[in-house]
Amino acid sequence: MTTHALLQAFKASKPAFGAWITLPGVLNARALAQASPHLSWVMIDCEHGLTSLQPGAAESIQAITGLGPNAPSALVRIPATGVSDSTSWQIKYALDAGARGVLVPMVSTAEKAREVVADSRFPPGGRRGFGSPFTHGHWGLSAAEYINSANDSVVTMIQIETKEGVQNVDAIAAVDGIDCLFIGPYDLSLCLGYPPPSPDPHSDVEVVIQDILKAAHKAGKKCAIYCTSGTQALKRAEEGFDIINVTSDIDAMTRSVVENLSAAVGAQ
Template sequence: MTTFPTAHTTTVSNPRLRLLNKLKAGEFPLATFMAIPSVRHAQIVSLTGLDAVIVDCEHGNIGDDAMHNSVAAIAAQGVSPIIRVRGTTGDILKRALDTGAHGVMIPQINTAAEAEQVVRYSKFPPQGLRGQGSAFPSIAHGLTTPEYMLSANQTLLTIVQIETKAGVENVEEICAVDGVDLVFIGPNDLAQSLLGYVPARGDEPEFVAAIDKIAKAAKAAGKWSGRLVNNGALANKAKGTFDFVAITGDTKAISLWYQQEIEVVRSS
Protein backbone atom coordinates (compact mmCIF):
# COMPACT_ATOMS: atom_id res chain seq x y z
CA MET A 1 0.00 0.00 0.00
CA THR A 2 1.31 3.45 -0.94
CA THR A 3 2.16 5.65 2.01
CA PHE A 4 1.57 9.33 1.34
CA PRO A 5 3.29 12.16 3.24
CA THR A 6 1.05 13.88 5.79
CA ALA A 7 1.12 17.08 7.79
CA HIS A 8 3.18 15.14 10.36
CA THR A 9 5.80 13.91 7.89
CA THR A 10 5.87 16.58 5.20
CA THR A 11 9.14 18.27 4.30
CA VAL A 12 7.29 21.12 2.58
CA SER A 13 8.04 24.43 4.29
CA ASN A 14 5.60 27.31 4.00
CA PRO A 15 5.88 30.16 6.54
CA ARG A 16 2.25 31.11 5.96
CA LEU A 17 0.97 27.90 7.51
CA ARG A 18 1.19 29.19 11.06
CA LEU A 19 -0.86 26.50 12.79
CA LEU A 20 0.89 23.60 11.06
CA ASN A 21 4.31 25.10 11.70
CA LYS A 22 3.64 25.60 15.40
CA LEU A 23 2.23 22.11 15.80
CA LYS A 24 5.30 20.62 14.15
CA ALA A 25 7.53 22.71 16.41
CA GLY A 26 5.63 21.63 19.54
CA GLU A 27 4.75 25.22 20.44
CA PHE A 28 1.17 24.69 21.75
CA PRO A 29 -0.69 26.96 19.29
CA LEU A 30 -3.89 28.75 20.28
CA ALA A 31 -7.11 29.24 18.37
CA THR A 32 -10.66 30.42 18.89
CA PHE A 33 -14.01 29.84 17.15
CA MET A 34 -15.54 32.61 15.04
CA ALA A 35 -19.32 32.55 14.51
CA ILE A 36 -19.99 36.14 13.43
CA PRO A 37 -19.87 36.87 9.67
CA SER A 38 -17.77 39.97 9.04
CA VAL A 39 -14.46 40.72 7.35
CA ARG A 40 -13.68 43.38 9.95
CA HIS A 41 -14.58 41.03 12.78
CA ALA A 42 -12.29 38.37 11.28
CA GLN A 43 -9.47 40.89 11.11
CA ILE A 44 -9.96 41.99 14.71
CA VAL A 45 -10.01 38.43 16.04
CA SER A 46 -6.92 37.59 13.97
CA LEU A 47 -4.97 40.51 15.43
CA THR A 48 -5.25 39.26 19.02
CA GLY A 49 -2.17 37.04 18.87
CA LEU A 50 -3.93 33.78 18.04
CA ASP A 51 -2.31 31.25 15.73
CA ALA A 52 -5.55 30.09 14.11
CA VAL A 53 -9.17 31.13 13.82
CA ILE A 54 -11.76 28.39 13.34
CA VAL A 55 -14.50 29.73 11.07
CA ASP A 56 -17.58 27.97 12.41
CA CYS A 57 -19.77 26.89 9.53
CA GLU A 58 -21.44 24.23 11.68
CA HIS A 59 -23.01 26.37 14.40
CA GLY A 60 -22.04 29.90 13.38
CA ASN A 61 -23.89 32.42 11.22
CA ILE A 62 -21.45 31.79 8.37
CA GLY A 63 -22.63 31.30 4.80
CA ASP A 64 -20.52 30.75 1.69
CA ASP A 65 -19.71 34.43 1.08
CA ALA A 66 -18.75 35.03 4.71
CA MET A 67 -16.69 31.82 4.72
CA HIS A 68 -14.63 32.97 1.73
CA ASN A 69 -14.24 36.53 3.04
CA SER A 70 -13.26 35.39 6.53
CA VAL A 71 -10.59 33.01 5.27
CA ALA A 72 -9.05 35.75 3.14
CA ALA A 73 -9.08 38.25 6.00
CA ILE A 74 -7.59 35.81 8.53
CA ALA A 75 -4.86 34.56 6.20
CA ALA A 76 -3.92 38.13 5.31
CA GLN A 77 -3.03 38.73 8.98
CA GLY A 78 -0.59 35.79 9.00
CA VAL A 79 -3.00 33.58 10.97
CA SER A 80 -4.25 30.14 9.90
CA PRO A 81 -7.93 29.98 8.90
CA ILE A 82 -9.51 26.62 9.72
CA ILE A 83 -13.09 25.89 8.69
CA ARG A 84 -15.36 23.78 10.84
CA VAL A 85 -17.70 22.27 8.28
CA ARG A 86 -21.19 20.91 8.88
CA GLY A 87 -20.73 17.40 7.49
CA THR A 88 -18.57 14.81 5.80
CA THR A 89 -19.75 14.89 2.21
CA GLY A 90 -17.51 15.77 -0.70
CA ASP A 91 -19.37 18.92 -1.74
CA ILE A 92 -19.12 20.44 1.74
CA LEU A 93 -15.43 19.64 2.15
CA LYS A 94 -14.51 20.78 -1.36
CA ARG A 95 -16.34 24.07 -0.93
CA ALA A 96 -14.56 24.76 2.37
CA LEU A 97 -11.10 23.89 1.08
CA ASP A 98 -11.61 25.98 -2.05
CA THR A 99 -11.62 29.09 0.13
CA GLY A 100 -7.91 28.59 0.78
CA ALA A 101 -8.41 27.40 4.35
CA HIS A 102 -5.33 25.90 5.99
CA GLY A 103 -7.41 22.97 7.17
CA VAL A 104 -10.84 21.65 7.99
CA MET A 105 -12.44 20.51 11.23
CA ILE A 106 -15.19 17.93 10.96
CA PRO A 107 -17.70 17.48 13.80
CA GLN A 108 -19.05 14.26 15.33
CA ILE A 109 -16.82 11.64 13.75
CA ASN A 110 -18.01 8.34 15.21
CA THR A 111 -16.25 5.66 13.18
CA ALA A 112 -13.08 5.02 11.21
CA ALA A 113 -15.22 4.75 8.06
CA GLU A 114 -16.45 8.31 8.55
CA ALA A 115 -12.87 9.51 9.08
CA GLU A 116 -11.77 7.70 5.92
CA GLN A 117 -14.53 9.45 3.96
CA VAL A 118 -13.34 12.83 5.21
CA VAL A 119 -9.78 12.09 4.13
CA ARG A 120 -10.96 10.79 0.76
CA TYR A 121 -12.79 14.01 -0.08
CA SER A 122 -10.11 16.29 1.40
CA LYS A 123 -7.22 15.00 -0.72
CA PHE A 124 -6.48 15.37 -4.41
CA PRO A 125 -5.87 12.22 -6.49
CA PRO A 126 -4.21 9.81 -6.29
CA GLN A 127 -4.72 9.93 -2.53
CA GLY A 128 -8.33 11.07 -2.64
CA LEU A 129 -11.18 12.37 -4.75
CA ARG A 130 -11.04 16.14 -4.25
CA GLY A 131 -11.66 18.05 -7.46
CA GLN A 132 -9.70 21.08 -8.69
CA GLY A 133 -11.15 24.02 -10.52
CA SER A 134 -10.75 27.12 -8.39
CA ALA A 135 -8.07 29.82 -8.45
CA PHE A 136 -8.82 30.77 -4.83
CA PRO A 137 -7.25 28.02 -2.68
CA SER A 138 -3.64 28.90 -3.48
CA ILE A 139 -4.01 32.57 -2.50
CA ALA A 140 -4.11 32.07 1.28
CA HIS A 141 -1.07 29.80 0.96
CA GLY A 142 0.97 32.32 -1.02
CA LEU A 143 1.43 29.83 -3.86
CA THR A 144 0.66 29.37 -7.52
CA THR A 145 -2.08 26.88 -8.31
CA PRO A 146 0.41 24.21 -9.50
CA GLU A 147 2.46 24.68 -6.31
CA TYR A 148 -0.68 24.40 -4.21
CA MET A 149 -1.72 21.22 -6.01
CA LEU A 150 1.63 19.62 -5.25
CA SER A 151 1.65 20.53 -1.55
CA ALA A 152 -2.00 20.60 -0.41
CA ASN A 153 -2.40 16.92 0.42
CA GLN A 154 0.49 17.03 2.86
CA THR A 155 0.10 20.50 4.38
CA LEU A 156 -3.66 20.95 4.85
CA LEU A 157 -4.74 19.90 8.34
CA THR A 158 -7.53 17.35 8.61
CA ILE A 159 -9.02 17.69 12.10
CA VAL A 160 -11.73 15.32 13.29
CA GLN A 161 -13.86 15.93 16.35
CA ILE A 162 -14.58 13.25 18.92
CA GLU A 163 -17.68 14.35 20.80
CA THR A 164 -19.95 11.32 21.19
CA LYS A 165 -19.96 8.05 23.10
CA ALA A 166 -19.54 6.18 19.81
CA GLY A 167 -16.57 8.35 18.88
CA VAL A 168 -14.88 7.55 22.19
CA GLU A 169 -15.53 3.84 21.75
CA ASN A 170 -13.95 3.91 18.28
CA VAL A 171 -11.25 6.50 18.90
CA GLU A 172 -8.26 4.18 18.43
CA GLU A 173 -9.50 3.14 14.98
CA ILE A 174 -10.30 6.75 14.08
CA CYS A 175 -6.82 7.92 15.09
CA ALA A 176 -5.26 5.16 13.00
CA VAL A 177 -6.79 6.45 9.76
CA ASP A 178 -4.09 7.70 7.36
CA GLY A 179 -4.64 11.38 6.65
CA VAL A 180 -6.24 12.25 9.99
CA ASP A 181 -3.83 14.78 11.47
CA LEU A 182 -5.44 16.00 14.67
CA VAL A 183 -8.19 14.74 16.96
CA PHE A 184 -10.18 17.50 18.66
CA ILE A 185 -12.52 17.12 21.63
CA GLY A 186 -15.84 18.95 21.69
CA PRO A 187 -16.44 18.81 25.47
CA ASN A 188 -20.02 20.06 25.48
CA ASP A 189 -21.38 17.57 22.96
CA LEU A 190 -19.26 14.89 24.60
CA ALA A 191 -20.77 15.68 27.99
CA GLN A 192 -24.28 15.63 26.55
CA SER A 193 -23.62 12.26 24.92
CA LEU A 194 -21.98 10.67 27.98
CA LEU A 195 -23.73 12.40 30.87
CA GLY A 196 -26.99 13.76 29.47
CA TYR A 197 -26.27 17.37 30.46
CA VAL A 198 -23.98 20.32 29.77
CA PRO A 199 -21.69 21.71 30.82
CA ALA A 200 -19.79 18.91 32.52
CA ARG A 201 -18.45 19.74 35.96
CA GLY A 202 -15.20 18.27 34.75
CA ASP A 203 -14.75 15.70 37.49
CA GLU A 204 -17.30 13.09 36.38
CA PRO A 205 -15.40 9.77 36.16
CA GLU A 206 -16.91 8.78 32.80
CA PHE A 207 -16.15 12.18 31.30
CA VAL A 208 -12.60 12.29 32.66
CA ALA A 209 -11.93 8.75 31.41
CA ALA A 210 -13.19 9.65 27.93
CA ILE A 211 -10.96 12.73 27.71
CA ASP A 212 -7.99 10.67 28.85
CA LYS A 213 -8.75 7.88 26.36
CA ILE A 214 -8.94 10.31 23.43
CA ALA A 215 -5.67 12.04 24.30
CA LYS A 216 -3.84 8.74 24.77
CA ALA A 217 -5.24 7.27 21.53
CA ALA A 218 -4.02 10.27 19.54
CA LYS A 219 -0.56 10.09 21.08
CA ALA A 220 -0.30 6.33 20.51
CA ALA A 221 -1.18 6.82 16.83
CA GLY A 222 1.33 9.65 16.43
CA LYS A 223 -1.40 12.24 15.88
CA TRP A 224 -1.90 15.64 17.45
CA SER A 225 -4.76 16.25 19.88
CA GLY A 226 -6.66 19.32 20.95
CA ARG A 227 -9.72 20.50 22.80
CA LEU A 228 -11.95 23.46 23.50
CA VAL A 229 -11.35 25.32 26.77
CA ASN A 230 -13.15 28.28 28.31
CA ASN A 231 -10.21 30.47 29.30
CA GLY A 232 -6.45 30.89 29.49
CA ALA A 233 -6.13 29.22 32.88
CA LEU A 234 -7.73 26.04 31.53
CA ALA A 235 -5.53 26.30 28.43
CA ASN A 236 -2.48 26.22 30.70
CA LYS A 237 -3.82 23.10 32.42
CA ALA A 238 -4.19 21.42 29.02
CA LYS A 239 -0.47 21.83 28.25
CA GLY A 240 1.36 18.55 28.35
CA THR A 241 -1.80 16.57 27.62
CA PHE A 242 -2.88 18.31 24.42
CA ASP A 243 -0.94 19.82 21.54
CA PHE A 244 -3.46 22.54 20.72
CA VAL A 245 -6.44 24.33 22.26
CA ALA A 246 -9.19 26.63 21.12
CA ILE A 247 -10.05 29.20 23.78
CA THR A 248 -13.83 29.71 23.70
CA GLY A 249 -15.47 31.58 20.80
CA ASP A 250 -16.15 35.13 19.73
CA THR A 251 -19.79 35.30 20.81
CA LYS A 252 -19.08 34.03 24.31
CA ALA A 253 -15.98 36.20 24.69
CA ILE A 254 -17.87 39.36 23.78
CA SER A 255 -20.82 38.51 26.00
CA LEU A 256 -18.67 37.61 29.01
CA TRP A 257 -16.57 40.76 28.76
CA TYR A 258 -19.62 43.01 28.78
CA GLN A 259 -21.26 41.06 31.60
CA GLN A 260 -18.15 41.29 33.76
CA GLU A 261 -17.59 45.00 33.15
CA ILE A 262 -21.25 45.86 33.69
CA GLU A 263 -21.18 43.90 36.95
CA VAL A 264 -18.15 45.95 38.08
CA VAL A 265 -20.15 49.14 37.61
CA ARG A 266 -23.44 47.95 39.07
CA SER A 267 -21.91 46.21 42.09
CA SER A 268 -20.00 49.30 43.27
Protein backbone atom coordinates in the same frame (compact mmCIF):
# COMPACT_ATOMS: atom_id res chain seq x y z
CA MET B 1 3.90 30.72 0.68
CA THR B 2 1.56 32.44 3.14
CA THR B 3 2.41 31.59 6.73
CA HIS B 4 0.63 28.56 8.22
CA ALA B 5 0.91 29.29 11.94
CA LEU B 6 -0.73 26.03 13.02
CA LEU B 7 1.82 23.94 11.13
CA GLN B 8 4.61 26.06 12.61
CA ALA B 9 3.32 25.23 16.09
CA PHE B 10 3.27 21.54 15.13
CA LYS B 11 6.91 21.71 14.03
CA ALA B 12 7.90 23.54 17.21
CA SER B 13 6.12 20.89 19.31
CA LYS B 14 4.29 23.52 21.33
CA PRO B 15 0.58 23.94 22.10
CA ALA B 16 -1.32 25.75 19.39
CA PHE B 17 -3.85 28.10 20.98
CA GLY B 18 -6.84 29.32 19.01
CA ALA B 19 -10.21 31.02 19.16
CA TRP B 20 -13.69 30.27 17.82
CA ILE B 21 -15.52 32.54 15.40
CA THR B 22 -19.29 32.23 15.75
CA LEU B 23 -20.43 35.65 14.56
CA PRO B 24 -20.71 36.39 10.82
CA GLY B 25 -18.87 39.15 9.04
CA VAL B 26 -15.36 39.81 7.75
CA LEU B 27 -14.67 42.67 10.16
CA ASN B 28 -15.44 40.49 13.17
CA ALA B 29 -13.24 37.68 11.83
CA ARG B 30 -10.38 40.06 11.06
CA ALA B 31 -10.58 41.80 14.44
CA LEU B 32 -10.45 38.52 16.34
CA ALA B 33 -7.65 37.12 14.19
CA GLN B 34 -5.37 40.07 14.90
CA ALA B 35 -6.26 40.37 18.60
CA SER B 36 -3.25 38.47 19.95
CA PRO B 37 0.17 37.31 18.73
CA HIS B 38 -0.43 34.08 20.65
CA LEU B 39 -3.16 32.93 18.27
CA SER B 40 -1.99 30.06 16.06
CA TRP B 41 -5.39 29.46 14.49
CA VAL B 42 -9.01 30.59 14.37
CA MET B 43 -11.99 28.34 13.68
CA ILE B 44 -14.76 29.70 11.48
CA ASP B 45 -17.74 27.76 12.79
CA CYS B 46 -20.23 26.99 10.04
CA GLU B 47 -21.94 24.27 12.09
CA HIS B 48 -23.24 26.09 15.17
CA GLY B 49 -21.99 29.59 14.35
CA LEU B 50 -23.83 32.06 12.13
CA THR B 51 -21.31 32.17 9.28
CA SER B 52 -22.49 30.56 6.04
CA LEU B 53 -20.15 28.20 4.24
CA GLN B 54 -20.44 30.26 1.06
CA PRO B 55 -19.79 33.11 0.71
CA GLY B 56 -19.41 33.83 4.44
CA ALA B 57 -16.53 31.52 5.33
CA ALA B 58 -14.74 32.28 2.07
CA GLU B 59 -14.88 36.02 2.72
CA SER B 60 -13.76 35.60 6.34
CA ILE B 61 -10.80 33.45 5.27
CA GLN B 62 -9.66 36.16 2.88
CA ALA B 63 -10.03 38.83 5.56
CA ILE B 64 -7.82 36.76 7.88
CA THR B 65 -5.14 35.76 5.38
CA GLY B 66 -5.01 39.38 4.24
CA LEU B 67 -3.50 40.31 7.60
CA GLY B 68 -0.14 39.14 6.30
CA PRO B 69 2.56 36.65 7.33
CA ASN B 70 1.65 36.78 11.03
CA ALA B 71 -1.98 35.82 10.49
CA PRO B 72 -3.28 32.76 12.35
CA SER B 73 -4.28 29.75 10.27
CA ALA B 74 -7.92 30.04 9.16
CA LEU B 75 -9.77 26.76 9.74
CA VAL B 76 -13.38 25.89 8.95
CA ARG B 77 -15.79 23.63 10.80
CA ILE B 78 -18.25 22.45 8.17
CA PRO B 79 -21.96 22.25 9.03
CA ALA B 80 -22.47 18.62 7.95
CA THR B 81 -21.67 16.00 10.56
CA GLY B 82 -19.97 12.64 10.20
CA VAL B 83 -23.35 10.93 10.02
CA SER B 84 -24.28 12.88 6.89
CA ASP B 85 -23.57 12.14 3.24
CA SER B 86 -23.06 15.83 2.50
CA THR B 87 -19.61 16.25 4.05
CA SER B 88 -17.81 15.77 0.73
CA TRP B 89 -18.92 18.91 -1.09
CA GLN B 90 -18.71 20.97 2.08
CA ILE B 91 -15.08 20.01 2.62
CA LYS B 92 -14.44 20.96 -1.02
CA TYR B 93 -16.06 24.36 -0.55
CA ALA B 94 -14.07 25.10 2.61
CA LEU B 95 -10.73 24.09 1.11
CA ASP B 96 -11.38 25.81 -2.22
CA ALA B 97 -12.08 28.97 -0.21
CA GLY B 98 -8.50 28.79 1.05
CA ALA B 99 -8.96 27.21 4.48
CA ARG B 100 -5.74 25.89 6.03
CA GLY B 101 -7.68 23.04 7.55
CA VAL B 102 -11.13 21.54 7.96
CA LEU B 103 -12.94 20.14 11.00
CA VAL B 104 -15.71 17.56 10.52
CA PRO B 105 -18.07 17.08 13.50
CA MET B 106 -19.30 13.77 14.92
CA VAL B 107 -17.10 11.31 13.06
CA SER B 108 -17.80 7.93 14.65
CA THR B 109 -16.16 5.32 12.40
CA ALA B 110 -12.85 4.70 10.68
CA GLU B 111 -14.75 4.37 7.40
CA LYS B 112 -16.08 7.92 7.69
CA ALA B 113 -12.64 9.16 8.72
CA ARG B 114 -11.19 7.67 5.53
CA GLU B 115 -13.87 9.46 3.50
CA VAL B 116 -12.92 12.76 5.14
CA VAL B 117 -9.27 12.19 4.26
CA ALA B 118 -10.13 11.30 0.67
CA ASP B 119 -12.16 14.50 0.29
CA SER B 120 -9.32 16.57 1.76
CA ARG B 121 -6.52 15.20 -0.45
CA PHE B 122 -5.73 15.46 -4.13
CA PRO B 123 -5.03 12.20 -6.04
CA PRO B 124 -3.34 9.86 -5.58
CA GLY B 125 -3.84 10.40 -1.85
CA GLY B 126 -7.53 11.22 -2.18
CA ARG B 127 -10.33 12.30 -4.49
CA ARG B 128 -10.38 16.06 -4.07
CA GLY B 129 -10.92 17.83 -7.36
CA PHE B 130 -9.00 20.90 -8.49
CA GLY B 131 -10.61 23.73 -10.41
CA SER B 132 -10.87 26.86 -8.29
CA PRO B 133 -9.01 29.80 -9.86
CA PHE B 134 -8.64 31.40 -6.42
CA THR B 135 -7.39 28.81 -3.92
CA HIS B 136 -3.69 28.72 -4.75
CA GLY B 137 -3.47 32.51 -4.81
CA HIS B 138 -4.89 32.67 -1.29
CA TRP B 139 -1.95 30.52 -0.21
CA GLY B 140 0.54 32.68 -2.09
CA LEU B 141 1.38 29.87 -4.49
CA SER B 142 1.09 28.98 -8.15
CA ALA B 143 -1.52 26.38 -9.06
CA ALA B 144 1.17 23.73 -9.52
CA GLU B 145 2.81 24.59 -6.19
CA TYR B 146 -0.49 24.36 -4.37
CA ILE B 147 -1.39 20.99 -5.88
CA ASN B 148 2.03 19.62 -4.98
CA SER B 149 1.97 20.88 -1.38
CA ALA B 150 -1.68 20.88 -0.29
CA ASN B 151 -1.81 17.24 0.78
CA ASP B 152 0.94 17.92 3.31
CA SER B 153 -0.27 21.38 4.33
CA VAL B 154 -4.03 21.08 4.77
CA VAL B 155 -4.83 19.99 8.34
CA THR B 156 -7.56 17.34 8.44
CA MET B 157 -9.38 17.21 11.76
CA ILE B 158 -12.33 15.14 12.94
CA GLN B 159 -14.35 15.43 16.13
CA ILE B 160 -14.77 12.58 18.60
CA GLU B 161 -18.03 13.43 20.37
CA THR B 162 -20.30 10.39 20.14
CA LYS B 163 -20.48 7.11 22.06
CA GLU B 164 -19.68 5.21 18.86
CA GLY B 165 -16.74 7.48 18.17
CA VAL B 166 -15.33 6.75 21.63
CA GLN B 167 -15.74 3.00 21.05
CA ASN B 168 -13.92 3.26 17.70
CA VAL B 169 -11.33 5.84 18.71
CA ASP B 170 -8.30 3.58 18.19
CA ALA B 171 -9.40 2.61 14.67
CA ILE B 172 -10.22 6.25 13.82
CA ALA B 173 -6.88 7.47 15.12
CA ALA B 174 -5.09 4.88 13.01
CA VAL B 175 -6.52 6.23 9.75
CA ASP B 176 -3.71 7.57 7.58
CA GLY B 177 -4.25 11.22 6.73
CA ILE B 178 -6.20 12.18 9.84
CA ASP B 179 -3.99 14.80 11.48
CA CYS B 180 -5.93 15.49 14.63
CA LEU B 181 -8.70 14.16 16.87
CA PHE B 182 -10.74 17.09 18.21
CA ILE B 183 -12.71 16.63 21.42
CA GLY B 184 -16.00 18.49 21.76
CA PRO B 185 -16.68 18.21 25.52
CA TYR B 186 -20.29 19.40 25.28
CA ASP B 187 -21.67 16.93 22.74
CA LEU B 188 -19.40 14.21 24.12
CA SER B 189 -20.88 14.70 27.57
CA LEU B 190 -24.46 14.69 26.29
CA CYS B 191 -23.91 11.61 24.10
CA LEU B 192 -22.48 9.72 27.09
CA GLY B 193 -25.49 10.63 29.22
CA TYR B 194 -23.91 13.38 31.32
CA PRO B 195 -24.73 17.09 31.70
CA PRO B 196 -22.62 19.56 29.72
CA PRO B 197 -19.43 20.90 31.34
CA SER B 198 -19.94 23.70 33.86
CA PRO B 199 -17.22 24.69 33.22
CA ASP B 200 -15.37 21.36 33.51
CA PRO B 201 -16.71 17.98 32.36
CA HIS B 202 -18.06 15.34 34.71
CA SER B 203 -15.30 13.16 36.18
CA ASP B 204 -16.48 10.14 34.19
CA VAL B 205 -16.34 12.14 30.96
CA GLU B 206 -12.89 13.36 31.92
CA VAL B 207 -11.69 9.75 31.96
CA VAL B 208 -12.93 9.37 28.38
CA ILE B 209 -11.24 12.63 27.34
CA GLN B 210 -7.91 11.39 28.66
CA ASP B 211 -8.38 8.06 26.85
CA ILE B 212 -8.94 9.93 23.56
CA LEU B 213 -5.79 11.96 24.17
CA LYS B 214 -3.80 8.78 24.75
CA ALA B 215 -5.26 7.10 21.64
CA ALA B 216 -4.36 10.08 19.44
CA HIS B 217 -0.78 10.27 20.68
CA LYS B 218 -0.34 6.51 20.50
CA ALA B 219 -1.22 6.73 16.80
CA GLY B 220 1.15 9.66 16.29
CA LYS B 221 -1.69 12.14 15.82
CA LYS B 222 -2.42 15.50 17.40
CA CYS B 223 -5.23 15.89 19.91
CA ALA B 224 -7.34 19.03 20.27
CA ILE B 225 -9.96 20.18 22.75
CA TYR B 226 -12.44 23.02 23.10
CA CYS B 227 -11.94 25.15 26.21
CA THR B 228 -13.80 28.24 27.36
CA SER B 229 -11.12 30.13 29.29
CA GLY B 230 -7.40 30.74 29.46
CA THR B 231 -7.21 28.98 32.83
CA GLN B 232 -8.85 25.88 31.42
CA ALA B 233 -6.65 26.04 28.31
CA LEU B 234 -3.47 26.20 30.42
CA LYS B 235 -4.54 23.07 32.29
CA ARG B 236 -5.13 21.22 29.01
CA ALA B 237 -1.77 22.34 27.66
CA GLU B 238 -0.08 20.94 30.76
CA GLU B 239 -1.89 17.65 30.16
CA GLY B 240 -0.35 17.41 26.70
CA PHE B 241 -3.10 18.58 24.36
CA ASP B 242 -1.65 19.92 21.11
CA ILE B 243 -4.42 22.21 19.82
CA ILE B 244 -6.53 24.14 22.32
CA ASN B 245 -9.38 26.55 21.88
CA VAL B 246 -9.18 29.34 24.46
CA THR B 247 -12.27 31.46 23.87
CA SER B 248 -14.84 32.55 21.29
CA ASP B 249 -15.78 35.90 19.85
CA ILE B 250 -19.19 36.05 21.55
CA ASP B 251 -17.86 34.79 24.89
CA ALA B 252 -14.95 37.25 24.91
CA MET B 253 -17.28 40.14 24.08
CA THR B 254 -19.85 39.14 26.69
CA ARG B 255 -17.27 38.64 29.43
CA SER B 256 -15.68 41.99 28.73
CA VAL B 257 -19.03 43.78 28.94
CA VAL B 258 -19.94 42.01 32.20
CA GLU B 259 -16.56 42.63 33.85
CA ASN B 260 -16.27 46.26 32.82
CA LEU B 261 -19.85 47.17 33.71
CA SER B 262 -19.48 45.42 37.07
CA ALA B 263 -16.38 47.49 37.73
CA ALA B 264 -18.17 50.65 36.62
CA VAL B 265 -21.03 50.23 39.06
CA GLY B 266 -18.72 49.13 41.86
CA ALA B 267 -20.04 45.58 42.05
CA GLN B 268 -17.98 43.09 43.98
